[in-house]
Amino acid sequence: MVTSGEISKLHFFFFPFMAHGHMIPTLDMAKLFATKGAKSTILTTPLNANLFEKPIKSFNHQNPELEDITIQILDFPCTELGLPEGCENTDFIYSSPDLSKGDLNLKFLLSMTYFKEQLDQLLETVRPDCLVANMFFPWATEVAEKYNVPRLVFHGTGYFSLCASHCLRLHKPYKNAASSSEPFVIPDLPGDIVITEEQVIEKEEESVMGKFMKGMRESERNSFGVLVNSFYDLEPAYSDFFKISVAQRAWDIGPLSLGNREFKEKAERGKKASIDEHECLKWLDSKKPDSVIYISFGSMSSFTNEQLIEIAAGLEMSGHGFVWVVSKNGSQGEKEEWLPEGFEEKTKGEGLIIRGWAPQVLILDHQAIGGFLTHCGWNSLLEGVASGLPMVTWPVGAEQFYNEKLVTQVLKTGVSVGVKKMSRVVGDFISRDKVDRAVREVMAGEERRKRAKELAEMAKDAVKEGGSSDLELDRLMEEIKLVKLQNEKDQRQTNMSSDPRHKLH
Numbered sequence: 001m002v003t004s005g006e007i008s009k010l011h012f013f014f015f016p017f018m019a020h021g022h023m024i025p026t027l028d029m030a031k032l033f034a035t036k037g038a039k040s041t042i043l044t045t046p047l048n049a050n051l052f053e054k055p056i057k058s059f060n061h062q063n064p065e066l067e068d069i070t071i072q073i074l075d076f077p078c079t080e081l082g083l084p085e086g087c088e089n090t091d092f093i094y095s096s097p098d099l100s101k102g103d104l105n106l107k108f109l110l111s112m113t114y115f116k117e118q119l120d121q122l123l124e125t126v127r128p129d130c131l132v133a134n135m136f137f138p139w140a141t142e143v144a145e146k147y148n149v150p151r152l153v154f155h156g157t158g159y160f161s162l163c164a165s166h167c168l169r170l171h172k173p174y175k176n177a178a179s180s181s182e183p184f185v186i187p188d189l190p191g192d193i194v195i196t197e198e199q200v201i202e203k204e205e206e207s208v209m210g211k212f213m214k215g216m217r218e219s220e221r222n223s224f225g226v227l228v229n230s231f232y233d234l235e236p237a238y239s240d241f242f243k244i245s246v247a248q249r250a251w252d253i254g255p256l257s258l259g260n261r262e263f264k265e266k267a268e269r270g271k272k273a274s275i276d277e278h279e280c281l282k283w284l285d286s287k288k289p290d291s292v293i294y295i296s297f298g299s300m301s302s303f304t305n306e307q308l309i310e311i312a313a314g315l316e317m318s319g320h321g322f323v324w325v326v327s328k329n330g331s332q333g334e335k336e337e338w339l340p341e342g343f344e345e346k347t348k349g350e351g352l353i354i355r356g357w358a359p360q361v362l363i364l365d366h367q368a369i370g371g372f373l374t375h376c377g378w379n380s381l382l383e384g385v386a387s388g389l390p391m392v393t394w395p396v397g398a399e400q401f402y403n404e405k406l407v408t409q410v411l412k413t414g415v416s417v418g419v420k421k422m423s424r425v426v427g428d429f430i431s432r433d434k435v436d437r438a439v440r441e442v443m444a445g446e447e448r449r450k451r452a453k454e455l456a457e458m459a460k461d462a463v464k465e466g467g468s469s470d471l472e473l474d475r476l477m478e479e480i481k482l483v484k485l486q487n488e489k490d491q492r493q494t495n496m497s498s499d500p501r502h503k504l505h
């Protein structure tokens, strides 16, 4: 057993991909590792460092007995890399209405290689004991290996989608489907999970992205292992499957969001909220328990005005109270084409629209919230689980359709709104009737709610001292410590054999 005194000597580098959905859980991880006595350093670019500074300062201030979390700033000359000035985060791409998102997204992703040399220099000079680097940095494994630094991969998603993706890639069952909308069972994956070709992302093997993903998997195979923001009791069959059939070495250390216990920590996740947090909670205080549905599509998805109007109409038809986050930032006094005429007046007191960024975990934790309409981004989904909420699932792209299947077919805590087809940025069109039906069903389903509340208890237990995620983290720390000890031993031997005095004996 490694003692906490020894562990405090461990130094972890955390290197997140620059998107809120990756940066938020990475900060949570850095904090979690720091509470275990390690030193955490986050590697990021100047503009992203601004997003980390405030919460890190609060954390360091509140925990004077721990090693301070630090930020290591990396250079990222956007214009030199062919990106627009200030494009240091995918948020820049998704919040600029005039940009062609698909092309820029890919260019942004491919620009990450620019960090390789800087990472090399840093590892050579600082020699941390472990590098936790995002999956989008496949070259990080090779760089870390050069300096005997164990590299862990962080995907940001859960076991279920990692396993589904593995089985789909391996067996390509969609090739045998009669049509792109014909359901089939994913071979090998526990649970007889049904999906259609239109919802599968593994098909583009020959595209630039497909090749990039191939490189990613190779680097993962050569890495020290995978860190997963999940907990064992949420998806035991998939956690086991992943460790036996996919990556062998993986540690489930989540839900990471539960590490945020103070009001301020919950309020300061990601961007500055577009609403006063206290006002928002005061509004919720006036509502009955489990009576309000929270609607958010994460940090990147956006919809056409027609779709937003349909959501508004469906919410009104359902008769339920709601908090709806819309990423549009209409300038003051401007007519908002995406809202039905007089909508806010009609739903006054019953509905709250947040234009921009919501303090999501604060809202989800409020007792008035009784359901979550989500795009099934893994962070949101897990935050919903940790808050004990049944969900309406509305996946848009990436691995969100797989996450939806976990909620609707395995956990059975959600109802699909009925999106059939994946699209890169703007989702499938869903009518107001479908929104109304799914919201009503989720808000009324007592069995679903009961299961969701049980899962939330399990999530809390997992991160408690001695809980499954807590123990996994201890085990990981032990392994890293052993690598460190071995590295130190090897170094001593190298020093001895190159010392001429030893050669004399």
Ligand code: UDP
Pocket: 020, 021, 022, 024, 269, 270, 296, 297, 298, 299, 300, 301, 325, 356, 357, 358, 359, 360, 361, 376, 377, 378, 379, 380, 381, 383
């Ligand atoms: N988030 C938030 N406020 C918002 C939108 C998103 O706090 O208005 C947070 C949310 O709590 C989650 C993250 O941003 O932690 C989004 O990650 P997710 O994986 O759900 O979706 P993505 O944005 O990556 O599609």
